Amino acid sequence: MSLSLRPAMERRRILLGGLGALAALATGPAAFRALAEHRGRRAATRAGLAFGTTVSLTLVAERDDAFEPAFRDAFAAIRAVEAAGSLYRPDSALSRLNRDGRLDAPDPLVLAMLRFALTLAERSGGAFDPTVQPLWTLWSDGAARGERPGPQARAEAVSRVGWRHVAVDETGIRFARAGMCLTLNGLIQGFAADRVMAALAAHGIADAFVDTGEFAAAGAHADGTPWRLGLGAHGDRPSEVIAPFAGFAATSGDDATAFSPDRRDHHIFDPATGLSPTALSRVTVTAPSGLLADGLSTAAFVMGEAAGAALVRLYSGCAARFTVKL
Template identity: 30%
Template sequence: MTKRKWHSVAAGLLIAFGSGGCTSQQEPVNAELYVMDTQVTQQVYGTDAEKASEAVNQRLSELEQLLSLYVESSEISKINENAGKTPVKVDTYTFELLKKGRDFSEKSNGLFDITIAPLSTLWGITSDHPKVPSENEIASALNHVSYQNLILDEDAQTAFLKEEGMAIDLGGIAKGYFCEEIESIYADYDVDSALISIGGNIYTYHTKPDGSPYRLGIRNPLSNSANDLMGILSSHDEVVATTGTYERYFVQDGVRYHHILDLKTGYPCDSDLISVTVVAKDGALADALSTTLFLAGKEAIASYINHPDFSVIVIDEENRVYVSPSLADRFTIENNTFTLADGIEEAA
């Protein structure tokens, strides 16, 4: 796949249905942007909707320059260049995101790790030239992945990677974290209602203009069509993040390699799940968790399906769907290929 092709797939993880029945005064302003290696689309309602959407796009462009692994002048690139050498003073926004990323890495016991860049760039799955690395290359990259070796100095507001060859990649958490910034911008411009899609994350700001929740279509992970849906979720004022192996991948010698890397092996993970959707008020949590829970696999479902801070929709290899009780009245399966799991005991 080319880079552009896999991004068009990623944008189809979740599909937002139009408001329908709106008056001319309620027509949305639609805006698009390609940033942080993903497509961003906005649907914004309000008197200053156009200014709000422009402000969001401007801010996201600024954040890319600040945080992208692939922008040479970014603060993340500077931290990576100075790994094993010297601490780098960073912007408050960067520092807070690094703290959140390191804390989540610790809570996930290393399933998620923001210092994954040596491995992710080695595979290059999100680049134009992906490849299957050698065993020696993978082993070397894994030796340079360790969130414990990211030193954050609160007083000096600096970040330091202790070992040369280490590098940070915030791609697994930044897009969800951006939703807090987007919420603030929408509020500043008195936006009535909005929906924004950032790759595999959708943020719903308030309800639709007619007062009803947005309807988000969760993609059928078995289909090659981004418009083929597994189910529909009603949503407002939250972030919905979906992870699946159909998002980003390449094929070499007839073998399909997806982008979700297992830090225990250095290879794309062999999960017994095919899709994980996380619903949460905290965008960074939803973003990072969708990947982490995919890696954790089916045996972990019982430990998080009733969590008070987030809800999930999980599909296993037998096409059974596990849904948090908190979503029972706003999620429906739309495809008879999938069946609702009869309790979490089926995950055993």
């Protein structure tokens, strides 16, 4: 599960502007612009900061005045998800739960994410566990000291991990063990993509490409060509391209935050051992929802290729791509 409080990918360290602050017509080769104009379609891109990284939305519409209200509500949806479950915000509902060990009258968005997380924890045999935040604290603190946590320190942190010890109902969320902490970083960006796409659909935007740290797409470019999604990196080029791309996609990889030069130790942890899985370097899942894609990619990374693929097959419309660590 992704626990990093740092930007999810190095490429996202270049910030393009604050939420709602940057709007510009998308540009491209003259031929593609001409095709778009011939079809009576326009494209606009807006970018901002969320989840400790950059996010961007590209929308296609027939009128320029359709963009602003769609962007406004889409970024409002992102801010609402952040306020509910982001560890980057000390005032979020999740941060308050971790601080106090309980959360009364929880935000419905927190409940939606946590209930999904606990269901996935059960179905994955605990490979996906939203209570692994103590492991992130252990490893990040160790990295700051230039140390690798030893067996005793890992065992102590693992003793505070366990999804079965989270009580959830409409009245509140409570931890049954002292020292527990939750993270929703393994699914929150995918959930945000779901909320953004719903906000855009409410404004009649049928063609869009969304990057919240995970990806979503519907329809096509303004020129009528399909969306394409590049995966991984091989030099200056993606190692694989999904084309056409529609729906949702999420990737879990060992390159987001590494605690060792060889990426043996990184931000994705096996909740049972406190160590990082070593078989895979990347898992990408495509799915009918961002929440499902994001959560499954994390679970499958921990489980390994065979068991992870079996888990993904339990969900209709989902597929996984595995990259074995060399």
